[in-house]
Amino acid sequence: MATKHEQILDYIANLAVGKKISVRSIAKHLKVSEGTAYRAIKEAENTGFVSTIARVGTIRIEQKPLNPIESVTFKTLVDLIDANVLGGHAGMDKKLDKFVIGAMTPAAMRPYITRNSLLIVGNREDVQRLALEDGAAVLITGGFETSPAIIALADNQQLPVLQTAYDTFTVATMINRALSDQAIKQDILTVAAIYTPLSQIETIGVEATVGDYLAMTDPHYPLPVITRNGRLVGLMRPALVAGKKPTVPIERLMQKDPQTVKPYLSVTTVGHTMQDNGMNAMPVVDDSWNLLGIVTRNAVFSSLTGIAHSRELSNTIADQVSAQLTAITPQKPYGGGFELKTVPAMTNALGTMSFGVLAEAINSCTTRYLHASGRRNVLVEGVNLTTFRPVQLESIVTVLLRVLELTRHDATVDVDVLSDGVQVAKAVVTCQLLERN
The missing domain is CATH 1.10.10.10 (Winged helix-like DNA-binding domain superfamily/Winged helix DNA-binding domain)
Known part of the structure; x- marks a missing residue:
């Protein structure tokens, strides 16, 4: 009940x-x-x-998300593609979910036109009218104008009609990048999704005594100490009350100014903090230090195990580099190896593999190598990388790895990088292994 x-x-x-x-x-x-x-x-x-x-x-009031992600709106689109607003100014703050390129007959494209979508089209007024009637905004490419009737319909429907001098391919690429960036942001797991809310945890008032604490404490987690207004002022643990009289106020004994987390922080960041400080739980507070709940070590590391980027939508640089890696079986003394073919997107202005891409390749190889050893939550803390010679375009890069030191919470990996059989770089990678206690 x-x-x-x-x-x-x-x-x-x-x-x-x-x-x-x-x-x-x-x-x-x-x-x-x-x-x-x-x-x-x-x-x-x-x-x-x-x-x-x-x-x-x-x-x-309407509850706002604890981790607000800025949506792509038609207003942000105007700045992105340097567009002019011909009509429908009242709908500029509406959210853009997808875009459609109007390269078909009106009857064929109708099933693809949905509300909160954007139809990219040239000087085809019949298609422009169809989009507005079906609840979609219109982007006219090539700098073409439209008729007053279309503008009046846009104003009536409160749907923007935009005009840009760019061609269809260019604007489609720019909009796709913006939507992809939004999807990547939404894919990041934050504390807001996993913490235990205030209504499901025990707290103790700042005016309480040791006797009150001993009557209610949960020995597994620190007990938040709050004011009558719900503001976090400290934490209590069993060790802090050992040998103390029941009448002693906990305000004298509590851990003041405890480490806290905000609901919009990433779970990986919180896991790193917990691992560094040997913590089983951390209070979750808002920007005014009002207690929202607690996040536990088990919740953090259970969620880290389930994190997986959607490869269809998430197209980060790390994803692109990782997609080019192929596992190989190396000779001793190496414990693991990968091959990577350099492509034009990985090069710098000199036509050789960029330093950043090489560092990301070493990062990805180290993470996958430790994953194969049963270490699921790997956070690379440092890469000491030295390059000896440049890596040419379209050459095959071989990354060979061996463990120098492996403990319960840390790993040090030695990495040799070869190109066409010649060593081009060497790195020593230090990692933190985020595991449950």
């Missing part, structure tokens, strides 16, 4: 946006104490369900 605190949170979450609430009204409606109602309202405010406005009161 749900607690009174959870019942109040559910009640607030089901209220209509704009509904005004108060401690007294909730206490009366749900037959709870005003103190219980106050604590629930403060948590709802911390999690973005309600907002307190001066001289207005507390109202239900």
Whole structure:
């Protein structure tokens, strides 16, 4: 059965946006104490369900994502492709989900036109009208104009009609890059997706005593110490109260200014911090230090095991380099090896393999080599790389690896890089192995 605190949170979450609430009204409606109602309202405010406005009161608002990703809108598209807005100015803030190139007959392209999409087309007014009627914006390439009737329809539908001097291929490439970047950002796992919320954890007030702490503590995780307003002020652990009298205030004993994480931080960053400091849990706070919950070591490393970029949408430089690697069986004393063919995109202005690409190739090879050894969560901390001679375009690069030192939490790998049988670089890579305790 749900607690009174959870019942109040559910009640607030089901209220209509704009509904005004108060401690007294909730206490009366749900037959709870005003103190219980106050604590629930403060948590709802911390999690973005309600907002307190001066001289207005507390109202239900639309919850915003804890890790906001800026969407590609038609307004950002105008700056990206240097476009002019011919009509539909009222729809410039609408989100762009996909684009369609209008190179077919109107009947053939209709199934591909959806709301929040963009039709890229030339001076074909019949197709422009079709797109606007079906809820899609229009981008006219080649600098062509359109008729006043199309502009009037765009204004009526509140859908932008844009004009650019670029050709179709150029604008399609630019828009695809913007949408791909957005997909990569959304693919990054953050603390907001895995932390345990405040309603599901125990906390203790700053005015409590050692006796209060001993009556409620969970020995597995540090207990957050908060003020009446929900602000985090410290952490309590069993070791801090050993031998202390039950009447001693915990404010004297607690760990002050503890390390915290924000909900928008990446899980990998938090895992690195936990590993470095030997922590099993960390408090999650907002920018005002209001406690939102805790994130545990198990949650972090379980999520790291499941992370996988979508290769269709995520097209980072690391993805491109990793896709070119082929595993080989090396001779002793090496424990692993990979081959990589240099392509034009990997070269610098001199036509040789760029230093950054070589470093990323070593990074990818080391990570995959340790993965094959059963180490799933590998974070490269440092690469000491020395190059002896340039790597030519379209040459075959061989990367040979062997472990110099391997512990539970760290690894040091020796890497030799050869091109056409001649050594061109050498590196020593240090890694942190993010594993569960």
